[in-house]
Amino acid sequence: MAGLAALAIAYVLSQFYRSFMAVLTPSLIAELGATKAQLSFASGAWFIAFAAAQFAIGVWLDRYGPKRTASVLLAVGGGGGAMLFAMATEPWMVTAAMAFIGIGCAPVLMASVFIFARTYSPARLAILVSWLVGFGSFGNVIGASPLASAADAFGWRPVMVGLGCVTLMTAVAIQIFVRDPARHGDGSGDNGFAGYLELFSLRVLWPILPLVAFNYAAAAGIRGLWAGPYLSDVYGLDALAIGQVTLFMALAMVAGSFIYGPLDTFFGTRKWVAIVGNTLGLAALVFIALNPVTTVTATTAILVVIGITGGSYGLLMAHGRAFLPPHLTGRGVTLLNFFSIGGVGVMQFATGGVVTASTVPEDPSAAYAALFWFYAIMLAISLLIYLAARDAKPEKPAKEISG
Numbered sequence: 001m002a003g004l005a006a007l008a009i010a011y012v013l014s015q016f017y018r019s020f021m022a023v024l025t026p027s028l029i030a031e032l033g034a035t036k037a038q039l040s041f042a043s044g045a046w047f048i049a050f051a052a053a054q055f056a057i058g059v060w061l062d063r064y065g066p067k068r069t070a071s072v073l074l075a076v077g078g079g080g081g082a083m084l085f086a087m088a089t090e091p092w093m094v095t096a097a098m099a100f101i102g103i104g105c106a107p108v109l110m111a112s113v114f115i116f117a118r119t120y121s122p123a124r125l126a127i128l129v130s131w132l133v134g135f136g137s138f139g140n141v142i143g144a145s146p147l148a149s150a151a152d153a154f155g156w157r158p159v160m161v162g163l164g165c166v167t168l169m170t171a172v173a174i175q176i177f178v179r180d181p182a183r184h185g186d187g188s189g190d191n192g193f194a195g196y197l198e199l200f201s202l203r204v205l206w207p208i209l210p211l212v213a214f215n216y217a218a219a220a221g222i223r224g225l226w227a228g229p230y231l232s233d234v235y236g237l238d239a240l241a242i243g244q245v246t247l248f249m250a251l252a253m254v255a256g257s258f259i260y261g262p263l264d265t266f267f268g269t270r271k272w273v274a275i276v277g278n279t280l281g282l283a284a285l286v287f288i289a290l291n292p293v294t295t296v297t298a299t300t301a302i303l304v305v306i307g308i309t310g311g312s313y314g315l316l317m318a319h320g321r322a323f324l325p326p327h328l329t330g331r332g333v334t335l336l337n338f339f340s341i342g343g344v345g346v347m348q349f350a351t352g353g354v355v356t357a358s359t360v361p362e363d364p365s366a367a368y369a370a371l372f373w374f375y376a377i378m379l380a381i382s383l384l385i386y387l388a389a390r391d392a393k394p395e396k397p398a399k400e401i402s403g
Contacts, residue, residue: 015139040352047345077104130261130314148243213343219310256311281309
């Protein structure tokens with residue numbers, strides 16, 4: 001339990017690091033001279049580095065176990081990256097720091113999922129992962145108004161130094177308390193990166209992967225980056241007010257993960273829970289794309305809906321996990337996570353271009369209408385493809401494996 005608690009705290013940090021820049025955007029623009037496109041690139045660097053690391057992490061989880069994989073990368077990448085961020089004097093340093101932090105955070109959730117998949121019955125995977133994501137999403141909450149208040153009181157650089165220290169201590173706790181689950185076999189069948197070719201040959205996964213890639217992209221992208229510029233440009237909100245609005249969205253993302261968790265068991269289907277939930281999210285995106293300027297209250301409500309409905313990660317992980325061979329558990333869950341985080345990263349890069357190309361000086365809302373339409377179109381396409389997916393109905397919970 002102590003090991004899972006350490007991993008859960010690490011995941012809170014992971015969620016924080018992927019979303020905190022929305023609150024610091026005004027300070028980074030003013031102090032470092034960074035542009036919105038540069039900050040979009042920096043935010044995307046976190047997700048791309050995180051996603052690219054998944055392939056090596058999948059092999060290391062199967063080969064070396066979650067303890068060493070998570071503790072070493074979190075200490076070097078997460079702790080070191082936070083310190084580099086605190087010392088940044090140029091926009092490129094922010095980008096480099098975010099890439100390091102992304103690598104450091106990359107194994108945290110997958111180490112937990114790996115332990116869940118090896119220790120608990122498959123029927124419990126969706127709810128365990130969803131609740132872990134829900135708990136971790138409190139990092140989004142910390143990265144909203146609490147971060148804004150701390151940065152206002154102490155400055156963003158000292159705050160980042162403090163976070164780097166907390167990250168290092170968490171990595172040490174993982175090394176001390178996490179216990180690796182028993183391995184399947186003697187490892188003689190470990191074929192390294194070639195295992196991913198076997199996974200890609202599983203056609204049953206193909207229709208699932210696009211929705212894995214884009215179900216979370218809008219919530220993560222808006223909460224983690226675009227909420228700040230949008231609320232500042234369109235409504236004229238300052239950092240503290242932006243922190244308050246993003247706090248509601250962050251709490252909604254927490255709630256969404258907890259809400260999705262038991263629904264597959266309750267309704268007896270994973271596929272249709274994902275379809276209904278993400279269709280509601282699509283409707284919210286279309287609404288805000290059609291109405292980019294309403295009131296702060298109405299906009300906050302829509303962002304809350306996007307946050308709740310974007311929480312189907314755990315459900316989709318369980319859907320894909322149902323089709324993975326046991327000897328490729330580590331690589332399988334990290335492949336799914338690659339698409340999830342990689343989709344967000346690609347969208348962060350792409351949305352920077354969309355906003356820049358759609359900017360109209362006399363109408364700041366035009367760029368954000370285009371942004372929301374872009375998110376809506378990509379989610380709609382992935383939902384259409386997902387309709388062809390084979391359902392993986394949850395089995396009745398079995399007794400967990402001891403250990």
